[in-house]
Amino acid sequence: MRLQTINKLKQAGLKLFAKKGLAATNIKEIAREAQVSLGLIYHYYPSKEDLYLSLANEAMEKSQGVADQLNRLESSIRDKICLFIDAFLHGVQKEDGIYYFIIISQSFETGKRDEDQQLLEKKLQSIRNLAALVQQGQERGECAEGDPFQLASTFISATQGIASFKLMFGEQFTLPDKEILIRILLK
Amino acid sequence: MRLQTINKLKQAGLKLFAKKGLAATNIKEIAREAQVSLGLIYHYYPSKEDLYLSLANEAMEKSQGVADQLNRLESSIRDKICLFIDAFLHGVQKEDGIYYFIIISQSFETGKRDEDQQLLEKKLQSIRNLAALVQQGQERGECAEGDPFQLASTFISATQGIASFKLMFGEQFTLPDKEILIRILLK
């Protein structure tokens, strides 16, 4: 039924878009991967770009959801950041998880100006959110010195690059230990 | 004459491939950007993929060249790493520089198995080279604790992500201060 088909499509799109990017992924391939006929995609998504945007937005929402959850916790900044890193290291080892990270880090434009712009804005916002957390941490003496936005973006950069390497090299690539990532943000 | 045309083509290809990726960049656009006729491209490169590979390899070589130079210096590991970071932060602010960084970080496959594989291997090697440096640094007590390969890949990840953000957001994005990057690798 509807939901099952949509899930198969999302699954297939996520995997292929993450691995090859928007332009290099073709609709036929998505259909094959989803085990669905070519035309069916267009019952659910008006275009390849719409499927991509839907996945990219979903990825951002998931990421934002995790961040929100952490922020609601009654714990030290250090603990929040540790949990965030745990979530990242855990997520990047699951098939879907890594695809979501990669989709977020991609900068492929769909040609839909408004929606591309919105995605970009959300990315920036998520860095700002982490920066705010870092600033709090600095005030409490838990975080490393330096401009909070710079610290946050360096950290996010590192996670994106790591996800990218993990996808590129697979088993050949060992994820960094938690401590290495912690050191970027915390004293 | 020859050289000038080739340069214009490289310039244009570099910019467009970096901004849009291999699949989304088309030859006509490259010709227009290079102010060169469409057919002329094929006097110098057998295919779009060859132009891309040529640029990607050149980017890797440039990067390797910088690393080699640093390694040949008679200075402390700390100084080498500082110089490396300087080179990165400086490079990423120049138009061409950032394009080279982005091209390196991309994982676009051209369909030429051997050459794609070679590129991947070079990327891995450059992480290993940095890891070796880090290991030396650790032996001398200059570098941070942790698995050298993990430290190196986290650092490289961070630089790639930063280059990517810089290209995405342009002036809206402030590069991190040197100290923030230094802290990933050094005590």
Add this chain to the structure above:
Amino acid sequence: MRLQTINKLKQAGLKLFAKKGLAATNIKEIAREAQVSLGLIYHYYPSKEDLYLSLANEAMEKSQGVADQLNRLESSIRDKICLFIDAFLHGVQKEDGIYYFIIISQSFETGKRDEDQQLLEKKLQSIRNLAALVQQGQERGECAEGDPFQLASTFISATQGIASFKLMFGEQFTLPDKEILIRILLK
């Protein structure tokens, strides 16, 4: 039930085929306009072309029916032609009426050779019928001079063109007074 659905389908098909032609009208649109599900259409018509042909034939029959009725009247040729013109001017002002006129004037081919050919033959026959009437009129001195077939086809041409303009321009277009049309055929 059956009949109601068929009527809704005919209504919708008539409107859309008249406005956009056979090829540019799609089944989904017909279903929507008829407020009927997509699949249901295929319970009543084997294909889009069959619905079209059914409507085109019905239109021809209606037109032929009016002509037959007039012919059966015991009145002067002049009166018959006047009544014919009345019927046209009246019909073209009703929504369905104009669609039927337009369908008749269209020359869309459905790919079903035989049936396309039959439709064409019927069109020709209806001109010949009017021509016969004109010839009678000329013998009685009521009709204008000239080849009866030419007079008839010119008249029919005019009515088709008028119906077409009416559909195109709607309220912006004023139908011609009866006298103008009368003058084509009658003295």
Add this chain to the structure above:
Amino acid sequence: MRLQTINKLKQAGLKLFAKKGLAATNIKEIAREAQVSLGLIYHYYPSKEDLYLSLANEAMEKSQGVADQLNRLESSIRDKICLFIDAFLHGVQKEDGIYYFIIISQSFETGKRDEDQQLLEKKLQSIRNLAALVQQGQERGECAEGDPFQLASTFISATQGIASFKLMFGEQFTLPDKEILIRILLK
């Protein structure tokens, strides 16, 4: 070279669009008829619709050109109208001529609102122009009685219908004598 190719495309498009309409004519067919490769069409026209619009506009311009020429003549209204009818009857017997007439009479929409609207407006204007001529003729006592716009539209309707029949039936259809058409507009 360019011009020759463009002419072949126009020729082919004109013929096919006239015979089958916009939606039922496919690009591959146009390419075959023009003896040109499929892709080449897109060097000269951005889309099928653009080719169609270009032909439709050209047809309107040709028609307008003839009308303008006649208007510039220093002759009686009667003579102008006679010449107009001559031009029509002559044009409709040439292959291209009839295609142009048919294209003008078609009401296919391309989906480009503005341009569709402009075409419609031009059609209306050409009726108004003829109506103005008729009004002059009435003032001079040369034209038939009745609302000039209605007379003009009836006349134009007749010519369109005649062109349509001619294309439909070919040799089976005899064009009306000049006198029959003259009688619609002139006393």
Add this chain to the structure above:
DNA sequence: CATGAATGAGGCTTCATTCAT
């Protein structure tokens, strides 16, 4: 060396039709 017209395979999308429910 240089141009850009020409080609056609392949990609995205539509849509008539079928079929399980």
Add this chain to the structure above:
DNA sequence: TATGAATGAAGCCTCATTCAT
């Protein structure tokens, strides 16, 4: 009867590449 999800052939269009000039 009735629905609309599913199919896939066919249409439009793009674009890497070739080639005559």
